[in-house]
Amino acid sequence: MPNQSNHEASHEAPFEYEKEIYNKGLQFERPSLTFQSNKWESLAKDRLSAESWGYVGGSAGTGETAAKNRAAFQKWSIVPSRLVKAEFPDLSVKLFGEDYPFPIAVAPVGVQRIFNPDGEEASAAAAKEQRFPYVMSTASSTSIEDVAKANGTGKRFFQLYWPMNEYNHITKSLLQRAKKSGFTALFVTLDTYILGWRPSDMDNGYNPFLRPDKIGVEIGFTDPVYRAHFKEKHGKSIEEDLKTAAGEWASTVFPGHSHSWEDVKFLQENWDGPIVLKGIQSVADARKAAEIGVQGIVVSNHGGRQVDGGVASLDMLPKIVDAVGDKLEVLFDSGVRCGADIAKALALGAKMVLIGRPYVYGLALGGKEGVNHVLRTLLGDLDLTLHLSGIPSVNPKELNRDRLEKD
Ligand SMILES: Cc1cc2nc3c(=O)[nH]c(=O)nc-3n(C[C@H](O)[C@H](O)[C@H](O)COP(=O)(O)O)c2cc1C
Numbered sequence: 001m002p003n004q005s006n007h008e009a010s011h012e013a014p015f016e017y018e019k020e021i022y023n024k025g026l027q028f029e030r031p032s033l034t035f036q037s038n039k040w041e042s043l044a045k046d047r048l049s050a051e052s053w054g055y056v057g058g059s060a061g062t063g064e065t066a067a068k069n070r071a072a073f074q075k076w077s078i079v080p081s082r083l084v085k086a087e088f089p090d091l092s093v094k095l096f097g098e099d100y101p102f103p104i105a106v107a108p109v110g111v112q113r114i115f116n117p118d119g120e121e122a123s124a125a126a127a128k129e130q131r132f133p134y135v136m137s138t139a140s141s142t143s144i145e146d147v148a149k150a151n152g153t154g155k156r157f158f159q160l161y162w163p164m165n166e167y168n169h170i171t172k173s174l175l176q177r178a179k180k181s182g183f184t185a186l187f188v189t190l191d192t193y194i195l196g197w198r199p200s201d202m203d204n205g206y207n208p209f210l211r212p213d214k215i216g217v218e219i220g221f222t223d224p225v226y227r228a229h230f231k232e233k234h235g236k237s238i239e240e241d242l243k244t245a246a247g248e249w250a251s252t253v254f255p256g257h258s259h260s261w262e263d264v265k266f267l268q269e270n271w272d273g274p275i276v277l278k279g280i281q282s283v284a285d286a287r288k289a290a291e292i293g294v295q296g297i298v299v300s301n302h303g304g305r306q307v308d309g310g311v312a313s314l315d316m317l318p319k320i321v322d323a324v325g326d327k328l329e330v331l332f333d334s335g336v337r338c339g340a341d342i343a344k345a346l347a348l349g350a351k352m353v354l355i356g357r358p359y360v361y362g363l364a365l366g367g368k369e370g371v372n373h374v375l376r377t378l379l380g381d382l383d384l385t386l387h388l389s390g391i392p393s394v395n396p397k398e399l400n401r402d403r404l405e406k407d
């Protein structure tokens with residue numbers, strides 16, 4: 001699918017942002033949060049409770065997959081071009097037929113109120129301000145309707161944790177709520193039908209769903225069909241037995257077993273818009289996704305939070321793009337920490353890159369403004385990286401594997 005440019009939409013924000021770095025920076029205006037993206041993690045660790053830090057910073061098992069995600073970026077290096085017309089690069093992309101000024105989206109992250117009381121509303125508002133699409137998690141601690149309100153005229157996608165077929169009526173209700181609230185694409189996460197082996201959470205005895213304040217189950221508790229289902233089953237309301245209701249919602253969205261490829265049909269019949277399968281890591285699965293006619297995939301291993309000893313998500317990206325890049329939109333996440341990482345993932349064929357942990361660190365450190373700072377920093381960094389590498393746009397004709405050298 002050719003990457004079409006949209007010059008007018010794209011130039012203004014990166015240009016102003018670059019100006020802001022140089023002019024403001026040189027006029028001794030210090031930011032409240034550092035521009036050094038490699039420091040956000042340790043600052044967030046210092047700020048958060050042991051439980052919240054363990055949750056966001058933790059990974060599956062020994063952390064090998066998460067470490068490999070990072071190491072995979074360092075295997076690739078950007079090769080600059082000289083004495084070419086170097087302009088502020090055009091960062092715009094077309095995704096599912098719509099124009100986006102930047103190739104960056106905000107990844108779905110659940111229970112954000114454990115990081116800052118403003119939670120998803122803060123990050124959805126920041127995403128809108130930075131003009132990045134916001135992907136809302138089914139595990140959000142804020143209702144679908146309230147996140148939509150906070151995101152306003154921003155672009156938003158809904159991430160589904162997918163109840164088993166016996167609960168199709170509940171799934172339908174989630175989809176209808178999302179559609180009514182202006183979510184355009186449906187991201188279906190396939191790698192988390194149960195949470196991974198996460199020793200940090202086990203040491204802390206921590207499960208965000210079973211918190212006494214029940215913020216992890218907000219989407220279920222605000223769902224009219226789940227509420228009616230609970231009442232019918234137990235003869236009492238959710239409020240009369242919060243503990244059972246929370247546990248049952250958790251096992252509804254994390255049932256412990258997986259759907260099949262055939263089941264995707266139900267989503268295709270009940271979602272009017274693009275469907276994106278998140279959590280694809282193999283070429284064979286990418287091919288199946290193309291065969292069944294979904295519109296996109298996210299090459300992702302959930303930030304190494306699900307399976308230890310797994311392959312680096314970036315290592316699979318070019319192979320998957322070679323197999324299906326002309327048939328569906330390939331998005332990417334897992335391990336993206338700076339502008340150069342985004343540039344490398346785009347060069348390896350991703351159409352859009354999802355930012356995960358870094359914006360959660362921003363949220364922990366400064367609420368909405370913290371998320372704004374992280375997103376703007378990554379955007380400015382990407383912009384300048386391309387600008388100084390003589391790469392005029394993120395169009396795959398310009399930004400592709402020829403721009404990279406592998407160690
Ligand atoms: C605290 C946390 C919560 C997450 N919650 C969700 C979620 O609810 N749904 C989902 O599809 N992915 C979830 N993810 C995975 C992200 O969408 C994304 O795949 C991952 O963060 C990418 O890895 P990175 O953060 O290391 O770059 C979560 C990740 C984190 C760190």
Ligand SMILES: O=C(O)C(=O)c1ccccc1
Binds near residue numbers: 110192208305
């Ligand atoms: O932690 C995660 O990776 C995740 O997807 C999730 C699961 C449950 C609640 C919130 C997020």
